[in-house]
Amino acid sequence: MTALTITPAQRKSLKADAHGLSPVVMVGGDGLTLAVIKEAKSAIKHHGLIKVRVFGDDREARVAIYEELCDKLDAAPVQHIGKLLVLWKPKDAVDEAYANLARSSKQTKKSLQTSQTKKSSSRSSSGRSAFERAAAVKTSKSKKRPLRSEAAESKIGWSSPGYRKAVAAPAPIKKRKVRMSSTKKKSLGS
Numbered sequence: 001m002t003a004l005t006i007t008p009a010q011r012k013s014l015k016a017d018a019h020g021l022s023p024v025v026m027v028g029g030d031g032l033t034l035a036v037i038k039e040a041k042s043a044i045k046h047h048g049l050i051k052v053r054v055f056g057d058d059r060e061a062r063v064a065i066y067e068e069l070c071d072k073l074d075a076a077p078v079q080h081i082g083k084l085l086v087l088w089k090p091k092d093a094v095d096e097a098y099a100n101l102a103r104s105s106k107q108t109k110k111s112l113q114t115s116q117t118k119k120s121s122s123r124s125s126s127g128r129s130a131f132e133r134a135a136a137v138k139t140s141k142s143k144k145r146p147l148r149s150e151a152a153e154s155k156i157g158w159s160s161p162g163y164r165k166a167v168a169a170p171a172p173i174k175k176r177k178v179r180m181s182s183t184k185k186k187s188l189g190s
Contacts, residue, residue: 023051027055032069044087052086054084062080073087
């Protein structure tokens with residue numbers, strides 16, 4: 001049997017994760033060939049959790065394939081339902097890091113550009129005093145849209161979507177009168 005074992009709680013979690021997966025490896029009538037094992041190795045290395053479909057009606061043959069796959073892939077058996085087999089092997093941290101490198105060039109360019117602009121802006125602002133930098137940040141954050149009353153005088157008009165509505169001041173909160181029973185009034189001495 002395999003050297004990799006999992007706890008019942010891990011098995012339950014992996015079954016839930018595998019529920020939405022589609023089979024990525026198909027075992028045909030020839031059984032476990034070298035090509036099937038090679039594909040299963042690459043799939044489990046890439047995904048960590050895979051489903052395998054075995055075409056064949058012999059249950060004992062499917063169980064034998066399941067155990068042999070687990071041994072050859074050094075994977076843990078998770079679930080065997082009908083013709084579907086679920087296998088799991090933990091992914092290495094190095095492999096996960098390499099998997100994250102497969103980003104599109106647009107994302108990489110965008111992240112490089114933002115990091116370069118941050119560096120250049122910090123260099124350019126270092127010549128100014130702290131008060132000038134604070135004022136620049138304050139003015140850049142406090143850009144508000146004009147009121148409708150101000151927009152009525154402009155050429156665009158107040159119905160343009162770029163203008164905010166003037167909001168009236170909130171009404172003051174009224175205090176509630178507290179009613180007291182006659183016995184309470186007598187005890188307070190009023």
